[in-house]
Amino acid sequence: MADDTTQVGDAPPSAAVSAAKNGAVIIRVEDVSKWFGKFLALKRLNLEVSRGERIVICGPSGSGKSTFIRCLNRLEKHQRGHITIDGVELTDDVKNIEQIRSQIGMVFQQFNLFPHLTVMENCCLAPMWVHRVSRKEAEAAAMKYLERVRIPEQAQKYPGQLSGGQQQRVAIARSLCMNPHIMLFDEPTSALDPEMIKEVLEVMVELAQSGMTMLCVTHEMGFAKTVADRVIFMDQGEILEQATPEKFFTNPQNPRTQQFLEQILEH
């Protein structure tokens, strides 16, 4: 059973790809399982992510991919196994978890901007209250990131006045303001109208090219092909396959991966 979880293509898969670039492991997941009540949501996952590596996680809905990346900043608690971020293990120790969360940016499907604050205030809140940065510094940094996501002119507006694509770009900028080492994306384009997906993906591609360590749950296969170092396929709480995008899309090994790719590439 346990061997199934690590079933991958041929011998050392894409680990070699990332190791070539930068050897240091920043995320280590060892034998992690999670249950929701009696339902086994994650089944003995193992994964190592190197610094600067870009990983796309895909799979059918309910496969546990969101749950998995939410475990990495402990929005969900894993019940067995070990998760180590940058050498620190995730446990119930509260101080430690806030310390780690401030280094991991997370972008949600529903943006989750704070509606009572302006775009600028959304970006400055955490740097000012967690990192104790002065307002002036926080605003300067926020402006830099808002420019990077191409909406500096919206800084004084409220989230409710922006389009979905703009809101998601603000959410990305808000995460970047904390200078994270790792960025997690949980289906960042799934709640967007088709014409807005592109503007968000462009920002994400740029971010990927800047060397950020990224884990992205998405069905945007174009994005995976462009930037991913590794594509991971999950189903029913297991990692069934991981490979470089070329291998993953042209020569998937697992029959369930083949089936999944057929379905999403059909249209």
Added chain:
Amino acid sequence: MSDGVEPVADPEPPTQHGGLLGWLRSNLFSTWYNSILTLVLIYVLVTVLVPLLNWLIFNADFVGSTQAQCDSGGACWLFLKQRMGFFIYGFYPDEQQWRVNILFAMLAACFVPQMIPRFPGRKWLGILGFTVLPVVGFFLVRGGVFGLRFVPTSLWGGLMLTLVLAYAGMVASLPVGIFLALGRRSSMPAIRGLSVVFIEVWRGVPLITVLFMASVMIPLFLPPGVTFDKLLRAFIGITFFWGAYMAEVIRGGLQAIPKGQYEAAEALGLGYWRKMGLVILPQALKIVIPGIVNTLIALFKDTTLVLIIGLFDILGTVQATIMDPAWSDVTAEAYLFVAFTFWIFTFSLSRYSQRLEHRLQVGHENE
């Protein structure tokens, strides 16, 4: 026709009948039965309002000093002028009343500007009014410090007592409510359990009972000779009682905040208190402003219940006046006066909350 859609001219907007006549026609006399209804209502209004206004104002007596001088058949307002000092200050010593006036002035300085959106420093005055002023005001009115003569709370009374109790009760019950609401949604079972018990016990008992128990039962448990100010006991009772109600109102707001807001705050590394204080509570409290103000208005009015434990609030002083044979005939006028006074304060509160809601609505259209 077949290749594409013909451009169509914009339609004319519907015409609006301006002016008073247009308004009358569309709102009061649009059909024959509306016209009849309007006329009937005008007749009823006139037959009720004319005698009422006659009694209240045109036939009323304003000059004189005893009720014997009220002989015109209308309302007798003389007692107001004669007893106003008593209604406002109760038994507070005459030569010390400037202290109460200063408190009134400070209250007005902090809270009246809240009605004026462009007033400079408005926010800071409001914060002052909720933090520093209750303490300063208490020592100012009570005395015993800085050379101010000590005035025991048993001498406090009238409108001043009503306002002091209502103001202190409001300032204290809001934070009590916030902490209880957070406690009830806490992930720690002990804190959650205690909050639930506290809320359900205080909310399940009538305020009258609370006040009776505060004034009769607490002394039984204290060692002989130890006394505990009656006003303070009433204040604590009011605070906890309305704090429990407030908690349930605020809990409603907390539950309305989407889970994603909590998660986004946590993902940014904000700890529990910062997450609540900076992200969740500002949104939750905004949602429940109508409920909070509703509770504050109820609190304000229910301060009159302190009558039953022998504190003379404005209703108490007015009742004491009509017990006095010198003013035995002004019962209706006296109660009207009390009702009107309460209405002025509670109505201002309600208008202010509507303003606040409107102002906080800015930019949140989509959320």
